[in-house]
Amino acid sequence: xxxxxxxxxxxxxxxxxxxxxxxxxxxxxxxxxxxxxxxxxxxxxxxxxxxxxxxxxxxxxxxxxxxxxxxxxxxxxxxxxxxxxxxxxxxxxxxxxxxxxxxxxxxxxxxxxxxxxxxxxxxxxxxxxxxxxxxxxxxxxxxxxxxxxxxxxxxxxxxxxxxxxxxxxxxxxxxxxxxxxxxxxxxxxxxxxxxxxxxxxxxxxxxxxxxxxxxxxxxxxxxxxxxxxxxxxxxxxxxxxxxxxxxxxxxxxxxxxxxxxxxxxxx
Amino acid sequence: xxxxxxxxxxxxxxxxxxxxxxxxxxxxxxxxxxxxxxxxxxxxxxxxxxxxxxxxxxxxxxxxxxxxxxxxxxxxxxxxxxxxxxxxxxxxxxxxxxxxxxxxxxxxxxxxxxxxxxxxxxxxxxxxxxxxxxxxxxxxxxxxxxxxxxxxxxxxxxxxxxxxxxxxxxxxxxxxxxxxxxxxxxxxxxxxxxxxxxxxxxxxxxxxxxxxxxxxxxxxxxxxxxxxxxxxxxxxxxxxxxxxxxxxxxxxxxxxxxxxxxxxxxxxxxxxxxxxxxxxxxxxxxxxxxxxxxxxxxxxxxxxxx
Numbered sequence: 001x002x003x004x005x006x007x008x009x010x011x012x013x014x015x016x017x018x019x020x021x022x023x024x025x026x027x028x029x030x031x032x033x034x035x036x037x038x039x040x041x042x043x044x045x046x047x048x049x050x051x052x053x054x055x056x057x058x059x060x061x062x063x064x065x066x067x068x069x070x071x072x073x074x075x076x077x078x079x080x081x082x083x084x085x086x087x088x089x090x091x092x093x094x095x096x097x098x099x100x101x102x103x104x105x106x107x108x109x110x111x112x113x114x115x116x117x118x119x120x121x122x123x124x125x126x127x128x129x130x131x132x133x134x135x136x137x138x139x140x141x142x143x144x145x146x147x148x149x150x151x152x153x154x155x156x157x158x159x160x161x162x163x164x165x166x167x168x169x170x171x172x173x174x175x176x177x178x179x180x181x182x183x184x185x186x187x188x189x190x191x192x193x194x195x196x197x198x199x200x201x202x203x204x205x206x207x208x209x210x211x212x213x214x215x216x217x218x219x220x221x222x223x224x225x226x227x228x229x230x231x232x233x234x235x236x237x238x239x240x241x242x243x244x245x246x247x248x249x250x251x252x253x254x255x256x257x258x259x260x261x262x263x264x265x266x267x
Numbered sequence: 268x269x270x271x272x273x274x275x276x277x278x279x280x281x282x283x284x285x286x287x288x289x290x291x292x293x294x295x296x297x298x299x300x301x302x303x304x305x306x307x308x309x310x311x312x313x314x315x316x317x318x319x320x321x322x323x324x325x326x327x328x329x330x331x332x333x334x335x336x337x338x339x340x341x342x343x344x345x346x347x348x349x350x351x352x353x354x355x356x357x358x359x360x361x362x363x364x365x366x367x368x369x370x371x372x373x374x375x376x377x378x379x380x381x382x383x384x385x386x387x388x389x390x391x392x393x394x395x396x397x398x399x400x401x402x403x404x405x406x407x408x409x410x411x412x413x414x415x416x417x418x419x420x421x422x423x424x425x426x427x428x429x430x431x432x433x434x435x436x437x438x439x440x441x442x443x444x445x446x447x448x449x450x451x452x453x454x455x456x457x458x459x460x461x462x463x464x465x466x467x468x469x470x471x472x473x474x475x476x477x478x479x480x481x482x483x484x485x486x487x488x489x490x491x492x493x494x495x496x497x498x499x500x501x502x503x504x505x506x507x508x509x510x511x512x513x514x515x516x517x518x519x520x521x522x523x524x525x526x527x528x529x530x531x532x533x534x535x536x537x538x539x540x541x542x543x544x545x546x547x548x549x550x551x552x553x554x555x556x557x558x559x560x561x562x563x564x565x566x567x568x569x570x571x572x573x
Contacts, residue, residue, distance in 0.1 A: 020411050027412035047435055103278045108286050114555055115548040116509040118517060119524075122532035123540050127301065198422060205426040206514050217427065224430035232430065240423035247422040 052230035053237075060234035066219060070238050073208065073215035076132065077200045080139030084196065088147030089189070093177050095148065096155025096185075109152075113145035117203050121210050135207040135215070142203035143196035150192030154185020187258040194250040201243055299333050303538035307334020310341075339542035342374035342527075374527065378546060381523035384440070385512045388447025392504060396452050397497050400459025404466045404489050417460055421453040425511070429518055438519035443512075446519070450511030451504040458500030462493035495562070502558045509551050 016022060032050045039049040060066055095102045095109070117138060124141075128134040158181050166176050182189075208217030216235050223232035287305050294304025308317035309331040321328050352361075352368040369375045403410035429446060436442040470488050479487075516525020524547055531539030 018408065023408060023412045024415060028416065031416070043435070048431060104282050104285055107279060107282045111548055111552055114506070114551045115544070116506075116513050116551060118510055118513040119528060119544045119547045121517065122528045123537070123544065126532050126535065126537065126540070198424070201424040202426045202510065205424050206429075206510075206518070209426075209429065209518055220427055221430045224434045227434075229431060229434065236423075236427045239427050240419065243422040243424060244419050247418075 046227040046229060048229035048233045053233045056228075056230035057234055060231045066235060066238075069214060069219040070216050070235070072132075073204050073217065074242060076136055076215070077139055077197070077204055080136055080200060081143050081193070081196060084140050084144040084147055085193070088144050088192075089151055089182065092148045092151025093155050093182055095152040096158075097177060097181060102152070109145055109148055112141075113149055117142045117199065118206050118210075121207060124207075125211055130211040130213070132213050134211050135204060135213045138203040138207045139200045142199040146195040146199060147189070147192040150188045150195070151182070151185060154188025155181045157188070158184040187254055190250050190254055190258075194247060197246045197250075198243065201239065205239070294334075295332060300535035300537055303333055303335050303338075303541055305335050307332040307337060307538065309333045310337040313337055333536070333538040335538050335541040335545065338536075338538040339374070339545060342539065342542055343372055348372055374543070374546065377523045377527045378550070381512055381516060381525070382550075384443050384447060384516070384523060385508060388444045388511065389451050389504065389508045391444070392448045392451035392455055392508070393497075393501060396455030396500065396504070397459055397494075400456055400463055400497060401485070401489050401493050403460055404463035404493050405471075405485070407468070410460065410463055414460055414464070417453065417456055421457040425449045425453070425507075426514060429514065433519055443515040443519055443522075446515035447508050447511040450514075451508035454503035454507055455497060455500035458503065459493050459497045462496030466492050498558065498562050502555060502562070505554050505558060506551070509547070509554075513547060 017026070036050050039047050043049070091105070091109075095105060120141060121134075121138060124134040124137050128137060162180050162184065163176060166180055171179070204215065205217035205220075207213060208215040209221050212218060212221075216239055220232045220235045223229065223235070291304045291306060294302050294307070296302070306313040306316060308314040308328055313334050313336075314328075314331065317328055317332075348368045348371045351371040352364040355364045355367045369379055403413065425446075428449060432442050432445055436445065466489070470492075471484065474484050474488060512523075513525050513528070516523045517529055521529055524543055527543045528540060531543060
């Protein structure tokens with residue numbers, strides 16, 4: 001840092017440009033400019049560009065249809081997440097606490113977790129048709145296994161002493177499972193939720209595109225096809241904002257209340 | 268029994284067996300467009316087993332049930348593969364023979380197409396992700412300028428960009444590579460960035476004080492320090508690239524494994540769909556396991572550093 005300070009104080013302008021905030025915003029503007037210029041030089045007139053997105057934004061964001069679509073997708077993600085949280089926590093705690101449950105299911109949970117979720121999209125449309133149910137199923141499938149794996153990891157990492165003390169005070173099994181093991185593995189659970197949200201969002205968008213279910217993905221598909229790419233990009237921005245907000249929220253929670261939690265991410 | 272159960276492989280085998288039994292029993296409950304058992308009864312061998320088991324319960328099986336594994340084998344091994352191999356191998360060497368034999372098998376051809384797409388996209392992502400990440404380790408100002416944008420793109424679902432790619436670049440090979448690339452790039456870049464952020468500036472300063480050349484600075488400090496982080500990113504990148512691969516093959520021009528998945532599902536051939544899913548999963552699990560093995564072998568020291 002000190003070496004930089006020496007070189008950066010050469011002129012006031014250079015010093016101003018090296019301020020982190022200026023640097024960040026400046027880079028952002030430069031990237032937008034680069035995008036705009038590239039598209040103007042090489043792209044067809046319909047290709048998405050920053051100025052077009054800004055121009056289309058008021059109309060698109062004022063459109064009730066986009067918000068209805070966004071609500072349809074994001075509420076499905078939320079509901080799917082709640083369900084996979086409930087099921088995933090129970091299975092995860094069972095896998096972490098009971099050795100034979102772990103032995104029987106670990107291999108299968110791991111392979112379902114590694115399986116690229118789009119691969120089961122054709123299968124789900126055979127089961128549920130090209131409907132919202134298929135989308136919901138892929139959300140649960142995408143979210144469930146990262147929660148199971150993280151909860152099981154967390155429960156396994158609970159110090160033995162906690163359990164032993166509880167047992168010597170004759171704690172009930174439900175208290176050991178959910179009162180101690182689960183509570184002690186909350187940071188793992190949060191990391192799992194963070195992963196699950198990302199995967200669920202991708203699953204939602206892909207399902208909507210593949211099965212033509214009403215939602216953000218479908219809105220993007222229809223608009224990008226009918227040469228309204230700037231409008232479609234507004235929907236991408238909503239998705240991105242949601243993803244970033246959830247990520248930031250989970251990151252903040254971990255940092256604020258579980259500062260001791262530091263572990264290699266599992267994905 | 269206890270001694271047997273404590274052995275790791277017997278546990279794994281038992282778990283596989285239990286799972287396959289559940290799958291088999293579930294498969295028999297539904298018609299063949301809805302779910303397929305593992306073995307089924309539409310090949311002589313599988314039929315013999317199924318009839319024997321049914322006989323134990325005093326029943327016989329009337330209608331044939333397509334099974335996933337026989338389907339997988341029939342899709343993998345075409346009847347004329349051996350001929351195809353010998354047809355070419357004599358004149359042009361065995362590599363050309365293997366190529367011809369792969370082309371003769373529907374599933375192997377699809378898998379090799381998909382792997383081509385996957386490797387091209389992933390290699391580009393790895394190259395650019397690692398290089399940019401390492402450049403950010405060397406130039407703190409570049410890191411400060413870019414890190415928030417990379418973070419934001421990391422948590423954006425890249426799947427939402429597929430319609431744009433489809434509309435702008437079309438649906439041939441390279442647009443698909445772009446999809447795989449975009450899916451894989453940001454986890455790699457994000458993790459290498461993490462490494463760049465945790466590289467102590469003192470290391471660079473000390474080596475500068477000893478008049479290290481730029482080349483030695485990279486080979487001795489920056490690359491060894493950030494590469495392990497990049498490998499963690501590679502593991503995440505592989506998982507995402509596989510999703511990108513199948514997604515682009517389903518949503519752009521149907522090809523490879525994605526094409527097999529879609530066409531089998533449109534033919535209401537559940538055994539075929541399950542066979543294709545099995546292949547994709549095996550592919551993913553093998554890749555993940557090999558990267559994890561590589562990591563354990565070469566970059567074990569990283570956890571000690573952190």
